[in-house]
Amino acid sequence: MSIQSEAALEAGLIATLRQMDYEYVQITEEDNLYANFKRQLEIHNKKQLAEVGRNSFTDEEFEKILIYLEGGTRFEKAKKLRDLYPLDTANGQRIWVEFLNRTQWCQNEFQVSSQITVEGRKKCRYDVTILINGLPLVQIELKRRGVELKQAYNQIQRYHKTSFHGLFDYIQLFVISNGVNTRYFANNPNGGYKFTFNWTDAANLPFNELDKFAVFFLEKCTLGKIIGKYIVLHEGDKCLMVLRPYQFYAVEKILDRVQNSNDNGYIWHTTGAGKTLTSFKTAQLVSELDDVDKVMFVVDRHDLDTQTQSEYEAFEPGAVDGTDNTDELVKRLHSNSKIIITTIQKLNAAVSKTWYSSKIDSIRHSRIVMIFDECHRSHFGESHKKIMQFFDNAQIFGFTGTPIFTENAVDGHTTKEVFGNCLHRYLIKDAIADENVLGFLVEYYHGSEEVQNGSTNRMTEIAQFILNNFNKSTFDGEFDALFAVQSVPMLIRYYKIFKELNPKIRIGAVFTYAANGSQDDELTGMGTGSYLNDSAGEVDELQAIMDDYNEMFGTSFTTENFRAYYDDINLRMKKKRADMKPLDLCLVVGMFLTGFDSKKLNTLYVDKNMEYHGLLQAFSRTNRVLNEKKRFGKIVCFRDLKSNVDAAIKLFSNSNNPEEIVRPPFEEIKQEYKELASDFLKKYPDTNCIDLLQSETAKKEFVLAFRDIIRKHAEIQIYEDYSEEADDLGMTEQQFMDFRSKYLDIHDTFALVDPAPSSKPDDNTDTSDDGDLGDVDFCLELLHSDVINVAYILELIAELDPYSADYAERRQNIIDTMIKDAEMRSKAKLIDGFIQKNVDDDKENFMMQRGKVDGTSDLEERLNRYIAVERENAVNSLAEEEDISSSVLNHFLKEYDYLQKEQPEIIQKALKEKHLGLIKTRKALARILDRLRNIIRTFSWD
Template sequence: MSYQSELALEELTISQLVSKGYERIRLKDDQALINNFRQILNERHMDKLNHEPLSDTEFDRLMTQINGKSVFDSAMILRDKFVLKRDDESEVYLEFFNTEKWCQNRFQVTNQVTVNDTYKGRYDITLLINGLPVTQIELKRSGVAFSEAFNQVERYRRHNFTGLFRYVQLFVISNSVETRYYANSDKEINKSHMFYWSDEKNNRINNLKDFVESFLEPCHLAKMIARYMVVNETDRILMAMRPYQVYAVEAIINRALETNNNGYVWHTTGSGKTLTSFKASQLLAKEPGISKVIFLVDRRDLDSQTLAEFNKFEKGAVDMTNNTYTLLNQLGDRSKTLIVTTIQKMANAIKRNHPVMKQYETEKVVFIIDECHRTQFGEMHRLIKQQFKNTQYFGFTGTPRFLENKSQDGRSTADIFEKSLHNYLIKDAIRDGNVLGFSVEYINTFKNEVDTTNEEFVESINTDEVWMADERIQMVAGHIYRNHHKKTRNQQYSAIFATQKIPMAMKYYRALKALSEREGENGLKIATIFTYQPNQDMRDGEVTEHAKDELESVIKDYNQTFGTNFSTDTYDSYFADISKRVKKGIKDQKIDILIVVNMFLTGFDSKVLNTLYVDKNLKHHDLIQAYSRTNRIEKETKPYGNIVAYRNLKKATDDAIKLFSETNDTEVVLSQSYNFYLAKFLKTLSELYKMAPEPSQVDAIEDEEKQKEFVETFKQLSKTLLMMKTFDEFEFNEAVLEIDQQTYEDFKGKYLYLYEMTKRRNDSDKASILEDIDFEIEIMRNDMINVSYILNLLRDINLEDTKERDKTREQIHKLLDKADDENLRLKRDLIRAFLDKVVPNLLPGSSIDDAFMDFEEEEKQKAIELFSKKFEYPQQQLNRLVSEFEFSGQLDRSEVGKPLSGGLITKRKKIDEIQTFIKETSKIYSNEN
């Protein structure tokens, strides 16, 4: 019966494929497959062959060269032109697959091809393009475990997929209600490489019929193989792109070719942005109207991993040197249409005013900007915009800037890039299994009731004195050291420890190092890294007077631990070595805990990094970026990313998850016009001149309140100037700004002096509360962040305020519309009904949890009563069976069938339906959310 059922599913699927444009053929075995390929090859090349089909010797010669190769080599042959020497010594170019005009190929479908290799195999459905089998569909009847289809394909791959079946590019497996696709390979295929197909809004297309309609439509399948698979020559593997990657690339290409507007892609951190941005860059670089595609990254993100990833796809594309002339040579090379470099080096190239830059004043250039939430802003970006007149910008970010987390100069991502072209949010990625969820543990380090979330209170105390108290540092270090083996499965994984500033990082480094040295060879390997450049932006929170000396001592320890020979003079090599060791799974060679301030918290990917310890204040994009270092998919032993926060980041975490799980504000522009900021600058400058017409006269301001007023006024002037610098028309022109650059810098010097003086006075006035604090480690709560958690964030409804209550209800409804978690899907209608029927009638002070549980139980009883009447099944028995299943998770078929009468087949069908109802009812109305 199961075979007939699967055969019936095959016939339905083939009928649908034929209706989509596939030609149905019957191929009994691999010889019939070869004969069909030969016939089509001759027909498609009849003109090139001068209407003389390939002779037996010619075809045999061709088959010797293309048949039975590896999957990778077959993929290369499929996409390339093949030169065949004919019997008369002439040469002819054969094309196996039209990759440019993918609809102009011949599409066929067959089934039940039988192959006799080591083991006999009979394949369900084979899709052919130009006679070559490029997609294999393996079907199981509905109800059969999905993994069975995957395991069967794996058996075929090991034993049967030989000869021309090595040209299979994609596998599709389905049990009718669950359908996925994945790339073929010569190597082992991990189940995590099976992907769902979806629509542009990230709604899954699970049903086989819908999947055939969308994904297997002939032109679409050919386009997927031609355009949206990557042949990775370095690793010799095929890579299939995920649906959201495909939609993002399509959106960028359409916008680049059809408009002169910018755009950005919001794909959550860890969802494969490198592959998406590369494919967009590669395809745009092939367009005749585009002179150059330049992929820009921030210098701090251009680590060895970024270089390696891009060079896998396009050898020699990455400018790996520090020499600006290398970039200028690349810009002058007409044949090099794709360049990968840093935004800093590009700015330097422009400043050189080299003749090669002249051509780019008119020629069309496309910039792809990585992590555009950061590199989009500032002086360097403005310089680039002024040089490249005919240009478009496309940004990629996992954490865009909105009103809540606007950039330093006050702008949102939409201010620069105008429009979000495609979104794939953190909730989507967790749901699809493309990134892991988070387990967040909040640790309180104060025994007393110290409100460290109250900003006014925190401002009034000496916070460094509290956070960096020796007793607290030692206590936290001890807690980390004692529990590290649990978090990392006995050092199978690595951890990063994010600290507030360099002095704190060094305190923790010494404390953890001391604990490790007591263990000798069994101790943890501790390392730290931070920046020390004298002209580093002080706002980074990383630079101190003795940072370089501290770093020298740290590197000396590192050399002793790992047998290396680095110094601050070879800082880049030290950085690269640390990056490599945090990614290594080899116990003796990897770093166990890397202590950082800001570095490695963005743009760093490591599958063997599973834990982030946090003793710093994080919010919005900084928090999501830092947490996301831990959530790369690895294997079953890494079910989620561990976050251990030694500060109360609960609200900040919840706010960040909410912010980056909504798409309402993707096109909100925050900035005003250039003239608006110019007027504001001149007004503030006028107020400054009233206090001190010349920089030297600032010294005469002795009153502390007047000094504070000067500091605040200049700070406002500086912020306005920063915003003005983002506009193309900005120039430091004295006639326009009413101040020359040198005078401005002199005022800035006075401001910095007074700022430090004011800050020191304020610090000395702060109260010490150390005497009132006892430090103590206490777990406050542990949250598992997944799709259900995202929903539950909004369930804390305020019944005191009807406006606020209804606003929250609306937010929950929106989340329910978007979420696609399996358990949530079952409870969705129940939650909606509760929100609309019960919540509006609850009185202030009512327990929402109690109300929901009562509602759940009422609805459950209604469902049981309805089912009982419909199926004429005793309600009391049904209640008992539901209760037993909820308790034990087991169902006794004989018990289910006792009250039933009728024939064996009828009875079996009824038992199946009753069991299904019991299981679904238990899931829907369970109290586990």
């Protein structure tokens, strides 16, 4: 039986949608699109038009609407879609035009169209478009069965660069499918393929097949609800986000309970699955209910760090009660704000102290909905009881990744006892299966049997082990690590040992600062041993650690501004800011083991007794999804915690199969790698075989085969037992690097030629070529190190000594380092020329500048000038070869630098003026665009 074509898949989808009462509309080009939009908008606004005695917009009025819709960024347009537009008519009347009915989401006009043609670099035909009230809000990209789904994703990314404009900037959702796998994602070009999602039922069973997905997700009322209620406009990043299915079902459960009962409840969503977004969307939608007076989002004060506050502000600007002043909370409770974000500590003070409670007595019986973040902490003590006794008409809901059950209860209280029944579950095994969080690689270090636990010798051995293996675990510092230890005294001892070992990595430490142990353990949730003890001289020890930190990063923290120190460590561990040197390893006791969320953290070292929720919470600091390179969270235990790990996984995954959560042992992965390598080398015994490959199909077969090797290589090298020198892996490290070079050569030849989204033939038949390499995902992130950037290369150049005996070797190492890196190799020739001019040909001046304090910054300035000159030379050379004005080429490059989007019409217009004829113009356009893309790749430096 022949494989179902893309055209057949498209026809089947459209037939399904028509059966679901979508109107099919034939739209061939943008003019038809605007005409249809006018008709649909008039239908949707017929009541408003009827109020002024009409049933249509005049051409002038519609032009006003289009002008209004045209302005602004994609994010601003998403806001316009949800707002009413005050249209002033010619006779002085006003019509409030609605583009989307968000409250009665079924009452929108739904249409489906296919093969809408948009003029871009070529005429692009989009597969299937869903229009709501005439606006293209959902775009569906299809590939035939058997084609990698990521090809459809990559196609959409090219559309972003080359053709989406006008009304297509209003797309809210994308759907990609190859028939058997279907995913959806928000219109956020920078999200990445990792942030595309399956749709599921409430029990987390996925609808992968396109027909099932269409029936459940694209059902008109469901789709209308998702676009109207469940797309989030993230103010911080100015981007669109869409809830995943488990988030959708959780919010729906709480809304149903608020509207139809006074019962409480809790949501069990595994750590790392996006509870903050879910709970905020819950708060937002609950606050819109007429009979709810206030919604309070309550967190532990230790979770409300600077980064967390900024995230909360991104969802609900102005809602965070971030001060330490309880008076501010009292004011907010009396204000018109329906959503308040505060801490349980402040809320406890407000209801416990008469000075405050008397001021809020008038609202104690109001209908208040309280949402508690991480409800397993800080909510089982007296403070929680006081809050609930005071607000006697409150309805409470909790969110947790690790509920308290009888098995892991410390004082006998359980989550169900405090919050009621579980309303929705999304467990860690579900999240790993969906690739929403990563699994764990748990390894146990035993060390020397002669070294006793707790001894200085043992601690020194462990510290040396961490330093020796740090680069392996973190991909040469691309990621970072936490080291959790048992107590503050132990942390101080470890810190001094690390310092004595003179580490090359940046090491810091943080632990709770509470002079004389004055913090309330019930409210901090930190427990004994995690705060300072003045009598033991620990304040001075902390200050000494902070002094080292200040010297390392040029800061000036003291114990008096400890919170600022904590926030600074938080930022450096997250590696989000290019202007901040990162912290590589942070020693902790209790802090950062709960609540801390960083995609750049991939390793946790443990010399601490942990169990149940504390253990899984700590492990889960490492398992945030980032990219292909980060395949799991790595845990290295220096204590025998295996039985505790197994018990925690069994409890919180509701499964007796730990293999769903924890990665297999090294020997198993080693055998998998060996089998892959053996099969590969049977087909490609040496790299000469790759040079003989002629057809694109043959090259694609090699790429796909070696890509499997690359992925398994990235996985196995994180294991502590892995060694590059091992001779029993089926492929030596040298063989891997040689084939890697051939792999990147093919990538440079094919994948970097950014193909224009091609016009589909008029008969709409599928013409995809099995040998096409243009859409293959080369997984380049696995072959690129964030460490190898312009700053790193400049450091290597600055260390060169052209008069030394090993200069030629060190110079070549710089070039080889760049060539081996997937993203830097295109710049290797440029750097080689820079070194030639500024070091080889100018030795004395280079050595003189090298000795200055600001030598590296001077080198950077010279590199920037060199790049500018070389880029200008490349542009002028292209202009001369193609007989086109360099000003035209620079205009194209300037627009690309600004918009990060190609505008081929700039080149096309200049070529048309030369009257070359259609075929020659097309060929010249293709050549010039290809050269311009190469200029962009070579001369663009982050």
